[in-house]
Amino acid sequence: MCFACLGFLSPAGKISRRDVMLRASALGLVLPFAAPALQMARAAEQSTPAPTDPVSAIKDIIAKANSPELVAYKAFEINGTDLPWTDLGLDAMRGQQVTFLLGGRMWLSREHDLWFGPGLIFHARTRGLRPIYNPMLDTGTMTVSHDGRIEVARSAAEWANEDGALGTPEDIYKKADVKITGIALLWRGDAAVGVKSLLAHGDVGGLLKSELARIARGGKLPPGWSNLLGFGGGQEVFSQGADGEIACDITGHVSIIERPLPLPLASRPRLAWRWKIDQLPSVVAEDQAATHDYLSIGVKFEDGQDLTYVWSEYLPEGQVFRCPLPAWNAIETHMIVRSGKADLGSWKAEERDIAADYAAHIGGPAKAISKIWLLAVAPFQRRHGACRYADIKVTTGDNAVHKV
Template identity: 40%
Template sequence: MAEKLGLRAVTTLTRLAVRSLVRGLKPHLLGPEAGRPFEQALSALLADPAVAGSFREARFITLAPDGGWLPAGLEVAPGDEVTVLAAGGFWASKLLNLGFGARIGVWLRAGGAGTILKTPSNTSTVRLDEGGPLHVVAKPPGEWVDDRGTFDPAFPRGGVKGEIGVCLIVWKGGALSGLEALARAGDYEGLVAQALRRTRDPVPAPSGWRYLWRLGDGEIFRDAKAGEGHTICCHTREDVGILQFPVDFPLTETARLRWRWKVETLPCDLPEDIQPTHDYLSIAVEFENGQDLTYMWSSSLAEGTIFRCPLPFWDKVETHWVLRSDPAALGRWLAEDQPLKADYEKAIGAPPQRVVKVWLIAVSIFQRKEGICEYADIELVDGDRVLKCSSRSDAEAAP
């Protein structure tokens, strides 16, 4: 098995390199570029008399890939609305077109040890729950010891190049009126228009669900209606997010996870079992021992394939199970019913006692392609006992 995986990995990497050569060694851009034009254009907009009265302070910061938390030179209070406009990104390999842009790499923290907050995009407005000196850092999602922003020494960053430029704006009143004034003054690479649209039409997490703090908030998942029923839509591109629904459900011999899903577009067309191609859509269950088992839809791996996550940190806690890979089934609603204890024993080993969360996962940061799917009727079942993963008020408590 190890020899086959090694050969497949080499083949996949070769295909990635060939694709880059076909593109003429011109990698897909990570977004607007950071640097002097970015700062000059936004500085001019902020200096407009119609805009200057709308914000309290604004700062520009350049973030390096290997830097720590930097003071922004801004003092914020609980309830302040801060708009983050960011450009640039970091490259791990231009040859393989591997990099991530500012939309997934900018984190904020108020005070010396406030709770960390990732901006959902590179044109986001956030309302702060804590006050104090504002700090900012750029880093890949996931490399944290705790939600206070302590770096995990097990994952030192190296070999990544580039920079992210950030414009931080603390508004006097609400951000909406300030962004409207800023948009009337002009724009730079569409950043202001995007920030205004997101402030006018935010994408809250589906009712009863929340994003995993380790990866930060996002705009990937949203509530939707399908006829008389309720669904959760997933749309990801150059992004990553894990949506979680808390439960407390015994892992008995007869406990099952049931759901329906319709996958329209997969974010990768290569085997997903190595890091450069680990883009996928899945539903997962987290157990009380911290392990999670994720049922994924693969573009290339055979159904029934089981493998440990290839990403650092996640390789200690996450196991993937390829449940679907038939391209003819894309675009169709499919019903699934998985025996959790038997699956855990087969994929991981001796099972724990309880299920503590149900997850929805979307990853598209490596190949930076689009993934689209929809979920419905997610529930944990054991005989006559049913726990629906809908809003907390609708979910049935375990007896």
Template identity: 30%
Template sequence: MARYRLHSLYQRMGLIGAPGTVTAQGMPSPLSVLLRFVASRLRRGKSVAPNDFSTRVMRLAAELEIDVPEPMTLVGGELRWHSTGVQCQAGDRVMLLACGRLYLSRALDVGLGPNSALWYRFGEGKVQKALSEATILTADCDGELQLIAVAPGDFATTTGDIDEVAQPPLPLTGTMAVIPVPALADAELLARARQSAPELFADVAEAQPLPEGWKDLWRMGQGRIFSTNGCGEISCRICGDVGIVQYPIDLPLDDALTLNWAWMAESLPSDLPENIQATHDYLSIAVEFDNGLDLTYMWSTELAEGTIFQCPLPWWDQRETHWVLRNDHEKLGHWLQERRSLLADYRRAIGGEPPERVVAVWLIANSVFQRGEGRCRYRDIGFDNADGHHPVWTVAQGAAESAS
């Protein structure tokens, strides 16, 4: 009873989510982790966005003699799409410039930048996420460019609808200044702009193809977190962003099914235990089952190996269970081979009636809360069962096509 009351208290404080079916053992108190987190943020220097962003963009536009729309201000918590007046046809490209941050806590400097909270769509097309403060967008259909500033996971549909009752959005404050500039998608004009205002274009980003067969989880948006390195590996690098990529699988969940992979974590995005919302920055590989649940095997900076706990984040607390597989910092930078019996792990970590099938493998990286850097590499991902080996592609699309 006392444990239940503490869990309810921590939920009301916004530290953790709903309890899982298996009680977590040996974890630090969520309150103690919170106090350590607060202490670390109070020592942190505050990042201040330039307040003359719009002025500099307008000055640059005048110098290059190009037209730009009026600057837009997107406000945290304003859950509506904004028209830009920029009409596009499928295939058109637009430079989207942005500055600012939306905060979960301004005092503790917990906030989301454009690469995690600025979203766009063309007409009635699919919602997509900006990649940096200077992102080149490509229209996926005809229509007007529209913008919104919300947290990853706040959308209820792939076209950007928000259901505030079924899925309450995260409470965000703060603003982002945003200016779409179609002309700057031109390579020659962009080169001139970079010479004139290099601070605006220090990190120009454009979506790149994922390895063959992989796709972004639309709720988290596209990103630049995962890429291939030409050696049959998927590389992950994250800093102040969140991303999940998925590879579809259709295999029966039985005693013979194992997930096998090798990974080399080089740095972890959190210096604190990852069991509360404010510190839930981590790297992992996961399997999704046909009942909508997923089990994710993670590296932890402090939580003991073998620790199992429910995701502390809203919405995810109903779906995701974490299993700490590695925490030895001396093994960072070394390749580690893993093999997991999925049905046995499901029974131990989640319990209840097991699902019938495994439907996907995921790679997950999160660093939105503390904005630390995480780096990891994956290779030799695959499944084994009574029918043999079922490999998962970890090579670039072009390489996969040429190999076939």
């Protein structure tokens, strides 16, 4: 989901309505900047505190704490003109833990108050090697995978591959209106012990307390699921319940997790699931780029296309539309399978004929499905979404059942 490709980023930090509309039009993007829908979304949005620069305050705490757990630390800044990746000059050994505390924003449009928090776009790795770590939240702790230097970068779903090659053209990438400030804390032993040693001497914006709570949660993805490339932190959004349910809880972030399930379309696969939506993340229709926040279950096909099934409060059941985000517009289709808010908070069962839906609404060359997706998207209106999934399965025409 190349958010940076939305086309209304500004290197100067200021952009006119005319420039926004021209860039959007050039991408074939209809943005509801003057529409009542976006005004309603903004009016309904809960107030968000201004971002803080944590670096100087954390440095003061480090000086007071003189923590024996802290091996070294490095402050850093990532700006729009910086190309990935930046070497922090911080040497780590495999198995060590490094905590990142982040501040700043990536602005899509200052005029329209469209921005992403730093945790969503911050990434780290060691010695130029995979895996890439993305905390999604504005704090996170990475376990070092290789001996060597720690590198950091920013990406709004702009990686071409798992090695961290940039998929967005450099000239577009460098036009981003973004500034991330942060500090990397390299620990001798358990990161939780180290964070506690600093927290005893103060905090800044609740970052240390939040990271300690995140570590204590010990979030894990449901078994068999993994994060989609470019979207880390799924373990902070999706969790496995004791009864087999998958819970989803998100506020202002993005998570897409996937599970492999290769099945030929000729086998007539049918996707069935139950879900209970407690809160939808959008207060307006989700078919416009600036309000494209939703909860969904989806299917990815071997040709790279994907089809996701959405519960919308505002769009009518049966409506089908291509993703309004550039780059994803060419590969993603959304179908409204349930509409309204009367059934929110209640378990509802769904079933879809995947091959029929693909033929009717995509019509590409795919001969098989490849993966099942769960999607939680809420970065635009920055609101809360919560739901649960249960009994996800794909049944083929010979009555073979594939539980997901």
